[in-house]
Amino acid sequence: MKNTRTLATLFAVATAFAATAATAQTTPAQDQLVAPITQQAQGKSRAEVVAELNLWRRAGLDGLEITDMSYERNVAEYQRLRSGPAYLAEVRKLGGDTSMLAGEPAKNQAQ
Numbered sequence: 001m002k003n004t005r006t007l008a009t010l011f012a013v014a015t016a017f018a019a020t021a022a023t024a025q026t027t028p029a030q031d032q033l034v035a036p037i038t039q040q041a042q043g044k045s046r047a048e049v050v051a052e053l054n055l056w057r058r059a060g061l062d063g064l065e066i067t068d069m070s071y072e073r074n075v076a077e078y079q080r081l082r083s084g085p086a087y088l089a090e091v092r093k094l095g096g097d098t099s100m101l102a103g104e105p106a107k108n109q110a111q
Contacts, residue, residue, distance in 0.1 A: 047096025054090055055081040 056062060059078035064071050081087065088098050 045091075045096050047091050047094035048101075050094055051087055051090035051096065052082065055087060058086075 056078055059081055060070070060074045061078055064074060088101060091098050091101065
């Protein structure tokens with residue numbers, strides 16, 4: 001139940017941040033911390049979104065508050081996982097198509 005509330009809170013914060021980003025003034029440090037939460041999900045498959053959530057949890061961010069001492073370190077770990085082969089492996093494990101993801105060659109590409 002707590003995990004569901006935490007996840008709902010994160011998405012609510014991300015939505016609120018996105019809605020006010022044009023007028024809000026944030027520091028570069030705040031932008032860097034919030035960026036992983038507010039990544040645009042439009043056009044992503046279910047497998048991609050679930051893979052990101054799984055990596056978020058693997059990085060230890062599930063249940064952490066932005067004010068926790070280890071938050072920045074855990075965000076860095078999430079970004080490392082999300083930008084590397086762990087993300088592709090997670091999407092594949094969930095049955096997602098990785099042919100259109102960065103770092104994956106397009107399948108059936110005409111020469």
